[in-house]
Amino acid sequence: MPTAAVVVLAAGSGTRVGADVNKVLLNVRDRPLLAWSVQTALSLPDVDPVVVVCRPGERTTVAHALAPHVGEREVLLIDGGATRQASEQAALDLLAPRVAAGDIDVIAIHDGARPLAGADLFGQVIAIARAYGGAVPTLELAGLFPRSDHTLAGVQTPQAFLAAPLIAAYAAAAAAGFDGTDTAAAFAQFAPGDGSIRAVPAGARNLKVTFAEDLRVAETLLAQ
Numbered sequence: 001m002p003t004a005a006v007v008v009l010a011a012g013s014g015t016r017v018g019a020d021v022n023k024v025l026l027n028v029r030d031r032p033l034l035a036w037s038v039q040t041a042l043s044l045p046d047v048d049p050v051v052v053v054c055r056p057g058e059r060t061t062v063a064h065a066l067a068p069h070v071g072e073r074e075v076l077l078i079d080g081g082a083t084r085q086a087s088e089q090a091a092l093d094l095l096a097p098r099v100a101a102g103d104i105d106v107i108a109i110h111d112g113a114r115p116l117a118g119a120d121l122f123g124q125v126i127a128i129a130r131a132y133g134g135a136v137p138t139l140e141l142a143g144l145f146p147r148s149d150h151t152l153a154g155v156q157t158p159q160a161f162l163a164a165p166l167i168a169a170y171a172a173a174a175a176a177g178f179d180g181t182d183t184a185a186a187f188a189q190f191a192p193g194d195g196s197i198r199a200v201p202a203g204a205r206n207l208k209v210t211f212a213e214d215l216r217v218a219e220t221l222l223a224q
Helices: 035-044 059-069 083-101 119-132 162-177 183-190 212-223
Strands: 003-010 047-054 076-077 102-109 132-141 153-155 159-162 196-201
Touching: 003 035, 003 083, 003 132, 035 059, 035 102, 035 119, 035 212, 047 059, 047 083, 047 159, 059 076, 076 083, 076 119, 083 102, 083 162, 102 119, 102 162, 119 159, 119 196, 132 183, 159 183, 162 183, 183 196
Parallel strands: 003 047, 003 102, 047 076, 132 196
Antiparallel strands: 102 159, 132 153, 132 159
């Protein structure tokens, strides 16, 4: 039976958080920030593999940071690119043979700087992607883009999509010179077929660590 693959993006930096290392390597409670998302993805019974996209030159560091927290499970590490879409493309290239073989039917892509996305949210977006084509967690926020129902939504991760259409969408996006801000942007514009993207309500708890104060908030929430 096909499985879902989870891609965790960890190719950023620590500039805005005020650190001299990649922020996903900073400890939050008893483990690196990145380890929270990786462990959550590994906890889902139908997820295999988990891919971590690293900043070039950091694969060994990331491997050492994750090793105490992943047990016997395999986590694939790959270098990212200069943009988010290039990093996602690297992961899709790695997964493409398994998708072509029918071993993977859904790919979920998640920011390693969002440690509080729970297993329930991962499971929900994967299930909805299987049923409809794509699923994106959203949070109602003032000042962001309007949806068709005239409400305002902030887009979060994990975002999940049918694997074969996602790979086809990224190939078409590359041919068109398109570089989107998130996975949904390329899928919505270039995916073949009738698949649609469904919004999945998510709460403010699923925060993205961007600044130093976000680390403190994440620490508090993870302790609860």
